[in-house]
Amino acid sequence: MKTTENMSAGRLQTMAPDRQAFFLLRTVFTVAPILFGLDKFTNILTDWTIYLAPVATAVVPVTAQTFMYIVGAVEIIAGILVAVRPRFGSLLVAVWLLGIIINLLVLGNFYDVALRDFGLLVGALALNRLSPAGSWRRQG
Template identity: 35%
Template structure:
């Protein structure tokens, strides 16, 4: 029954995406955030294996990440790719929990960017924090706009 409820909820969200101008503003915000927090982590997670975006992901790992995750840089990147794919699935099926977990992951990513230093990385860290706030907002909105 939980799978049927999840499919029904996703059908509602997809319907709202196709008829976005006929939906109230708060629902539009929720659907936009929900869609973003499903698609972007899924895309980046798959790219950590496939490399189709052309990003050298191991350059974004701070030294403290190397001490936590065992193995080589490539293995650590793949582990993070799995985490991102799981986060996308969690947001798709249980946005309240998935949003909170995504926010936690994004805060860790921000700390990693700050640890790498440099002007560009500090800006990236601030963007990660902003995305974490958006993930929390999506999780909060899901209590109103998501059934399961």
């Protein structure tokens, strides 16, 4: 007798590789932005303001922490959008990551983080390519 857990694991393993990749990428690009967005309000992982180029607060005249609150809200929304509308949400995440990369390059530090975020940007674009207009949810 198969348990529900075994049936779910078996179903995932029998999916086409592109569909497995879609689910993996959608999961990561849902969870990560939401967690990082929430951390902008708590600063448990790091002090996020050190990653903000001073020009950002010159353009948007708020404190660096207030800017991070806005960033956190956008990241949470982006993660939710990836979950419910992966084709659109993945593009939002890709554009957001491009903005982060530009900010880091303007800051003149953290080139390693900028390179990592470029890899994430490519992953978000791959999710977009794997997200057909008719969403995977309709395909049984």
